[in-house]
Amino acid sequence: MSAFQPFPAATANWRTAAQPTGEIGPGVGVVPGEGGAGEAQPEAQVVDRRFLAARRKDVEQAIRSAERLCSLTDKLLRALHEMRRKRPRLDRRRG
Numbered sequence: 001m002s003a004f005q006p007f008p009a010a011t012a013n014w015r016t017a018a019q020p021t022g023e024i025g026p027g028v029g030v031v032p033g034e035g036g037a038g039e040a041q042p043e044a045q046v047v048d049r050r051f052l053a054a055r056r057k058d059v060e061q062a063i064r065s066a067e068r069l070c071s072l073t074d075k076l077l078r079a080l081h082e083m084r085r086k087r088p089r090l091d092r093r094r095g
Contacts, residue, residue, distance in 0.1 A: 045051060084090045 084092070
C-alpha cells in the first residue's frame with residue numbers, strides 16, 4: 001500500500017466495490033452501465049406558440065424589472081451627487 005491512498009476500495013473490482021453496504025460514500029449502490037441517466041430526465045419540451053408566448057412574457061417582465069432597477073439606481077445616484085455637491089463636508093473633490 002502506498003503512503004496516500006484515500007479510497008482503498010477504488011483499486012478493487014468496481015462491481016464488488018459498488019455493492020450497497022448501508023454506508024454513505026462514493027460509488028455506493030452505483031453500477032456503471034445499469035439504469036442510465038436518461039431514465040431520470042423529463043420529456044423534451046414542445047416548442048409551440050403557447051410555450052414561446054410564456055417565454056416572451058418572462059423576458060418582457062425581466063426587461064421591465066431591469067429598466068426599473070436602472071431608473072431607481074439613476075435617481076439614487078443623482079440624489080447622492082446633489083447631496084455631496086451641496087454639503088462641503090461630503091464633497092470629496094475639495095480636499
